Amino acid sequence: MAVNIPGMIVMVFFYLLVLATGMWAFFKSRRKQKKSAATGMEMALLGNRSLNWVVGIFTMTATWVGGAFIVGIVEMVYTPSMGLTRTLILLAGYSSSFIIGGFLFVAPMRERRCMTVLDPFQQKYGRALTAAMSLVSLCLDMFWVPATLTGLGLFFSQKLLKTD
Numbered sequence: 001m002a003v004n005i006p007g008m009i010v011m012v013f014f015y016l017l018v019l020a021t022g023m024w025a026f027f028k029s030r031r032k033q034k035k036s037a038a039t040g041m042e043m044a045l046l047g048n049r050s051l052n053w054v055v056g057i058f059t060m061t062a063t064w065v066g067g068a069f070i071v072g073i074v075e076m077v078y079t080p081s082m083g084l085t086r087t088l089i090l091l092a093g094y095s096s097s098f099i100i101g102g103f104l105f106v107a108p109m110r111e112r113r114c115m116t117v118l119d120p121f122q123q124k125y126g127r128a129l130t131a132a133m134s135l136v137s138l139c140l141d142m143f144w145v146p147a148t149l150t151g152l153g154l155f156f157s158q159k160l161l162k163t164d
Contacts (some may be wrong), residue, residue: 007160042115060098068147071154 033040051059076087114120118137122130 002161004160011160064094064098066144066148066151068144068151071151 073087073091076082076090077084109117109120112120112123118130118133121133
């Protein structure tokens with residue numbers, strides 16, 4: 001098992017860059033919170049409701065694209081029965097759902113000062129249904145995180161450690 005030194009250096013640099021960006025954002029939001037009337041939760045989750053569209057697009061993309069997504073897309077393109085056409089249709093479907101959802105739901109949710117997607121359901125249907133929906137979301141996250149970490153591990157084992 002050989003270690004790909006340039007690849008390891010780039011990965012360490014990338015993760016240090018992500019850490020530095022997170023620390024910079026933390027201190028910047030702390031300063032902004034002291035100047036505004038926003039609560040800590042509103043500042044942490046919503047950026048004081050003042051994210052510009054570029055940051056919003058990058059945040060949505062970072063939420064959407066993980067290790068499992070990248071590995072899955074590569075597998076879809078490589079599989080002859082699926083190919084590039086199905087992959088592009090899938091990407092167009094995901095993208096259009098985000099765009100349509102943004103146009104339909106952002107304004108009403110901002111007017112109601114919602115912090116999560118489940119807040120309107122809690123206001124209309126009560127806590128019981130919202131709790132059930134939260135459990136479904138929690139279960140999905142419990143499957144999503146291992147899939148993302150599997151994609152990251154696959155990358156490390158194939159590209160950085162050069163296993164045979």
